[in-house]
Amino acid sequence: MYTLEFWQKRASDLYLPANALIDGKPVNAQDGATFAAINPATNNVLAQVSACGQAEVDLAVASARRAFEQGPWARMAPTERKKVLLRLAELIMAHREELALLDSLNMGKPVMDAYNIDVPGSAQVFAWYGEALDKLYDQVAPTAPHALATITREALGVVAAVVPWNFPLDMAAWKLAPALAAGNSVVLKPAEQSPFSALRLAQLALQAGVPEGVLNVVPGLGEQAGQALGLHPDVDCLVFTGSTQVGKYFMQYSAQSNLKQVWLECGGKSPNLVFENCQDLDLAAEKAAFGIFFNQGEVCSANSRLYVQRSIHDEFIERLQAKARQWLPGNPLDPASRAGAIVDAGQTGRIEAAIARAGQEGARLICGGRRLTIDGSDNYIEPTIFAGVDGRMSLAREEVFGPVLAVSAFDSEEQAVRLANDSIYGLAASVWSDDFNQVHRVARALKAGTVSVNTVDALDVTVPFGGGRQSGFGRDLSLHSFDKYSQLKTTWYQLRA
Numbered sequence: 001m002y003t004l005e006f007w008q009k010r011a012s013d014l015y016l017p018a019n020a021l022i023d024g025k026p027v028n029a030q031d032g033a034t035f036a037a038i039n040p041a042t043n044n045v046l047a048q049v050s051a052c053g054q055a056e057v058d059l060a061v062a063s064a065r066r067a068f069e070q071g072p073w074a075r076m077a078p079t080e081r082k083k084v085l086l087r088l089a090e091l092i093m094a095h096r097e098e099l100a101l102l103d104s105l106n107m108g109k110p111v112m113d114a115y116n117i118d119v120p121g122s123a124q125v126f127a128w129y130g131e132a133l134d135k136l137y138d139q140v141a142p143t144a145p146h147a148l149a150t151i152t153r154e155a156l157g158v159v160a161a162v163v164p165w166n167f168p169l170d171m172a173a174w175k176l177a178p179a180l181a182a183g184n185s186v187v188l189k190p191a192e193q194s195p196f197s198a199l200r201l202a203q204l205a206l207q208a209g210v211p212e213g214v215l216n217v218v219p220g221l222g223e224q225a226g227q228a229l230g231l232h233p234d235v236d237c238l239v240f241t242g243s244t245q246v247g248k249y250f251m252q253y254s255a256q257s258n259l260k261q262v263w264l265e266c267g268g269k270s271p272n273l274v275f276e277n278c279q280d281l282d283l284a285a286e287k288a289a290f291g292i293f294f295n296q297g298e299v300c301s302a303n304s305r306l307y308v309q310r311s312i313h314d315e316f317i318e319r320l321q322a323k324a325r326q327w328l329p330g331n332p333l334d335p336a337s338r339a340g341a342i343v344d345a346g347q348t349g350r351i352e353a354a355i356a357r358a359g360q361e362g363a364r365l366i367c368g369g370r371r372l373t374i375d376g377s378d379n380y381i382e383p384t385i386f387a388g389v390d391g392r393m394s395l396a397r398e399e400v401f402g403p404v405l406a407v408s409a410f411d412s413e414e415q416a417v418r419l420a421n422d423s424i425y426g427l428a429a430s431v432w433s434d435d436f437n438q439v440h441r442v443a444r445a446l447k448a449g450t451v452s453v454n455t456v457d458a459l460d461v462t463v464p465f466g467g468g469r470q471s472g473f474g475r476d477l478s479l480h481s482f483d484k485y486s487q488l489k490t491t492w493y494q495l496r497a
């Protein structure tokens, strides 16, 4: 049903939200500052977007504070808040094409991926937290009979969320849904590469009945709007998804300001282990390719390190090469494209540099490796595989955030686990084996927030997502994410005998 022509036509008259949304109203930056939102698939400027700075962040935080202290949202019966979040989920689906296009045009992902995965995924997250929030009970402590002690969860107040560009709508939803469900007010800063879907989402939230001031969006640059949120004395909690480097800045901002809670979802270099007793090597190869080439490799939990048992190594590489060919990038608006454009010229250049460096350090190029020009834009990278990657090479250690896979051979289970855990990161890992005891041993030994067994990138709103080490701490999704958005209150009632 969907064709390139359909999406091109739809894109030509698409409404592009370009103002901040503060206190329920569209707002320009006070100094008139804007930044250009560029389509990486054409290098055309899509719109000039308000570049929020200190002044707008102050307004947004004040609005969020007012809404939290005086407004109805935090005081609403859970069943009522639930209705609003369920309405928002429905509105997201009603605007599925529009939201999919906004993300695709902004950051280059295939529009059909946004349509089939990102948009329904974000609707599901709002619906799930909406459904959950009136089924949460608090606790009574097992005190001696002379007292009653309740342990209740309370909203924190003003939550600031700073998110990246790789899944713009979903990263916003993962933060907003539980934060709002818990009764907080939120100020959201999308990445400068991808402000549109967050701004549109906030408009839909208003339409669904989220009161003015409860959800504010301040597009802008990281060093301005992002830093101002990190340092703000009236933000209670800062949730972040992005690079490890910037995550570290947020911990510093907190220490320099009001010791706001900081929760970080940062980078990764996730290992994928394929053992010789894996029965379905073709599926393992297909998923290994998906694990690194989906979303142009711009995935925090991308399976960017592949460890294959030496006895099956060469055969596996052959299968993998065939699978890689299916991930050649194309016009993101073409439903036939499985991969699209890299988010911008800067990131494309960094991926190119990582490829060049891997070659210089002695890794063996199996396929890909080139920057491509498609329809006049050169923000494309071929699906790229290097073999013979040594644990000391930068390709084994540093996150590329592009479609570049590092393959190494191993001889024993013990060696495979050691190589997999030899990283500063600990976000995700995958294991392929049909030996029941082996998968249990290995899954336990891997240092990762999520271990996928006989699949990759296992992800569902029902299970926590996040990592350890320098991939961050705290968890998105599932009921566990409420730990980020609420604090415990103990109330002790001393009783007379």
Ligand code: NAP
Residues within 6 Å of the ligand: 162, 163, 164, 165, 166, 189, 190, 191, 192, 193, 220, 221, 222, 223, 224, 225, 226, 227, 230, 241, 242, 243, 244, 246, 247, 249, 265, 266, 267, 268, 299, 300, 301, 399, 401, 427, 466, 471, 472
């Ligand atoms: P990034 O450069 O760290 O940016 C993330 C956010 O932080 C953006 O909104 C950015 O704003 C802002 N920012 C940048 N510099 C800042 C500063 N000095 N002070 C305050 N805020 C600042 O990351 P990205 O390039 O957008 O995304 C890729 C990274 O995200 C990868 O490392 C990936 O692994 C990670 N990621 C992690 C997860 C996870 O769940 N663990 C999920 C997705 C992505 P501007 O864009 O406007 O500069």
Ligand code: MG
Residues within 6 Å of the ligand: 191, 192, 193, 222
């Ligand atoms: Mg950025």
